[in-house]
Amino acid sequence: MTEILILYYSRGGSVAQLARQIARGVEEGGATARLRTVPPVAPVTESAAPPVPEDGAPYVEKRDLAECDGLILGSPTRFGNMAAPLKHFIDTLGAEWVSGTLVGKPAAVFTSTATQHGGQESTLLSMLVPLMHHGMLVVGIPFTEPALNTTRTGGTPYGASHVAGAKDDAPLSDEEKQLARALGKRLAQTAEKLRR
Template sequence: MASLLVLYHSRHGNTRQLARHIARGIEQVDGCEAILRTVAEIGDDRQAPHGDPVVTRNDLDQCIGLAMGSPVRFGNMAAPLKQFWDSTSPEWLSGALIGKPACVFTSSSSLHGGQETTLQSMMLPLLHHGMLIVGIPYSEPALHTTQSGGTPYGPSHLSGGEFRHLSSEEAQLAQACGKRLAITALKLR
């Protein structure tokens, strides 16, 4: 079974909802399994706000693809996720992630809260690691009809106001992105 890592940080559970739908998309592809992991809070290398295990170095080495998600923090990824990537020099030096596909996802409490800049900022460490970025093509019908989250840069969720749970388009786009990531990873393996 080929493992794809779904790595996220989520304080209130909104980004975690997207992670779960991306995992469902990954597992729609025969021979693929999603490994859900989170990052530790700053100052505590074992504690995470949700029930998924904290990511390990072995998770990065063993995965054939990676989905990474963060809530929007002033147009950037959350500090605990950034702190994790800042500690990955050994993987960078060994080339552990070179040539593996990756996608990014995010959530925010407002429509103009910086979703696209957050998605782009998360791509930067992945590009430095030599990963190949996978987005959502406009051939996905939900990308044309969404009134909440979802971009060609990656799945997103608008959690403010009445949109506490993922919209049907947000869920569809997250699953489609997970499926596309898994198919790409198998082709590149």
């Protein structure tokens, strides 16, 4: 069966909520979703992350990348870019880049910001750059998805997104949920076609 890796970092929980909606879409698309996260990073390097997260998705292992048929990458926005923990993990993938582990697999991205104009699109675009260097095939959300034309919250053609509010307490809107599921379903269906 086609398996899609949904790899994300979530500090306040809204990116994790989006990941779960994307996973629903992956399963609606006939594939299996594998949810994984990355450990936090800090300027103090003496302390290490526990070997297993206390709750939520398990930490990613590099074999997850080799075993997946597609990848959906998620991160909160940090000044219009992905968060450091996700970038740190990506920066360790030199061997996978050289060996072509991800070449030809479809990829998509998702994010969450505190405000409507908090850098969603620049974050999504910056997350796509390393995936393109790995030879992945980019999948976005086409405007044939009705919610993309009507949303007043998150959702872009570059990927799924959420406006979480300054206190990270805004629930996902109906449009954000629809677009997250649509992205997951589209990537799953694309991965299945590429496997043939």
